[in-house]
Amino acid sequence: MPNAQLTIDPAFRVAPADRRIFGSFVEHMGRCVYGGVYEPGHPSADRRGLRRDVLDLTRELGVSVVRYPGGNFVSSYRWEDGVGPAGDRPRRLDLAWKTIETNEFGLDEFMTWASEAGVEPMMAVNLGTRGVTEALDLLEYTNHPGGTQLSDLRRKHGAEQPYGVRLWCLGNEMDGPWQVGHKTADEYGRLAAETARAMKMIDPSISLVACGSSGRGMPTFAAWEATVLEHTYEHVDYISAHTYYDPSDGDRASLLASAVDMDAFITEVVATADYVGAKLRQKRKLKISFDEWNVWYQSRLQSDLDRRGWVEAPALIEDDYTAVDAVVVGDLLITLLRHADRIGVACQAQLANVIAPIRTRNGGPAWRQSIFHPFALTARYARGTVLRTxxxxxxxETRRYGDVPALDTVAVHDEETGELAVFAVNRSSQDVPLDLDLRGLPGLRAEAHTTVAAGTDPDATNTEADPERVTPRDLTTPTVDGGRASVLLPATSWNLLRFVPAP
Known part of the structure; x- marks a missing residue:
């Protein structure tokens, strides 16, 4: 395999790495809530039923923002069901995931959990079966200080101070025919604009996300964004994007190049948003909230739904992630960082059990899946300014994307500390030597080369019995000589190269 070349220069600035890029997602789906973040009676649970082992792993993961309560779930959700005395809350049918929702965990419990986890809450409002009034009621309950019916109700429920939620999603995947309350782009765009305008009358400090396409492959993609933004551009701050990559077809070469598709998706959404902005004579540039993304064995979902009746918190799409999946997730994070000038929020879906980096057993332990590690290390070290590489x-060659680069990279430079983090994925099945030119940042020495590699055991997974099978390992630290360094990137691997100022 011939050497790859990479030049790092601080003049090639993209944007600061927004901490909101390292978001996650808690939906009332499967065991994400019940048995995931919340399990009264568990040995680790606190007096409120929050699993402390999951809280510890959430903090270790480095999550910054968490989207709640959905997802498809939100499109028929009544937020009032999840506040007040737990014994008085109604049991409902959840149409999205064919389950019975007990509402034992709701808005107030989530806000308590978010505070304990040290994450920023990102709330979604139901624009499927509900509308402007219900969104305003929810905002009043969460953000108004007091002296009104709903803000005083929050205080009665034990939250004297407002929650101060800053990020709000105007519905979820309203382009999808599977969505309860599915709408056309014009129908949704008008409703979203009216909701946004009214919500900002209550709290003009909030940021709002309009629903974009739920996938680049949707037949309405781009036309949906254009129509929705013509209604909402002046009222919202973000347009959403969602994508998942399914390994089920066995095409590993294409799976490893999934970031090529994500990169194109981002570029096309940006182009569409900028077109609408130009058409409306808007100087402000909208950003993307990439608030659902992950590897997901989606082909398994329908059988999970079909084989059972209406039950509480079933085990649903609890995918066991492989070493290859970890490399793909690391590459998707590289892509999000590379577009830091236009990606303002990103949420990996989901946090616990459901297509998640954290797995648990009811009454038992919690453990890190393979995909936990590239996320945690990227969140920890991607601090400062993203540099274009x-x-x-x-x-x-791939079947899905044609000829693709074996190497994908991004660099983040912390100007305060002088530290440099280079994130690199080798998608190929062979080791790739990489020559780094660091002369634009003189005086650096290599601190570490950390990898998550799948080359020798691509199907390895972490399980309850063997939770450390796929973990990061340190390789030989390269030597920087005359501003240059050389490293060997293992076959099918995600890599973190850290450089610090020499003493």
Whole structure:
């Protein structure tokens, strides 16, 4: 395999790495809530039923913002069901995931959990079966200080101070025919604009996310964004994007190049948003809230739904992630960082059990899945300014995306500390030597080379019995000589190269 080349220069600035890029997602789906973040009676649970082992792992993961309560779930959700005395809350049918929702865990419990986890809450309002009034009621309950019916109700429920939620999603995936209350782009755009305008009358400090396409492959993609934004552009701050990559077809070469598709998706949404902005004579540039993304064995979902009746918190799409999946997740994070100038929020879906980096057993332990590690390390070390990188090197052929680069990279430079983090994925099945030119940042020495590699055991997973099978490992630290360094990127691997100022 020929050497790859990469030049790092602080002049090639993209934007600061927004901490909101390292978001996650808690939906009332499967065991994400019940048996995930919340399980009264569990050995680790606190007096409120919050699993402390999951809280500890959430903090270790480095999550910054968490979207709640859905997802498809929100499109028929009544937020009032989840406040007040737990014994008085109604049991409802959840149409999205064919379950019975007990409402034992709701808005107030989530806000308590978010505070304990040290994450920013991101709330979604129901624009499927509800509308402007219900969104305003929810906002009044969460953010108004007091002296009104709903803000005083929050205080009666034990939250004297307002929750101060700053991020709000105007519905979820309203382009999808599977969504309860599915609408056309014009129907949704008008409703979203009216809701946004009214919500900002109550609290003009909030930021709002309009629903974009639930996938680049949707037949309405781009036309949906254009129509929705013509209604909402002046009222919202973000347009959403969702994507999942399914390994089920066995096409590993294409799976490893999934970031090529995500990159194109972002570029096309930005182009569409900028077109509408130009058409409306708007100087402000909208950002993207990539508030659902992950690897997901989606082909398994329907059988999970079909084989059972209406039950509480079933085990649903609890995918066991492989070493290859970890490399893909690391590459998707590289893509999000590379577009830091236009990605303002991103949420990996979901946090616990449901297509998640954290797995648990009811009454038992919690453990880290393989995909936990690239997320945690990226969140920890991607601090500062994202630098544009243009690696050169070998390519390989994929069935889905044609000829793609074997190497994908991004760099983040912390100007305060002088530290540099280079994130690199080798998608190929061979080791790739990488030559780094660091002369634009003189005086650096290499601190560490950490990898999550799948080359020798691509199907390895972490399980309750063997929770450390796929973990990061440190390789030989490269030497920086004359502003240059060389490293060997293992086959099918995600890599973190850290450089610090020499003493």
């Amino acid at each position: 243009e690696p050169t090197g070998p390519t390989y």
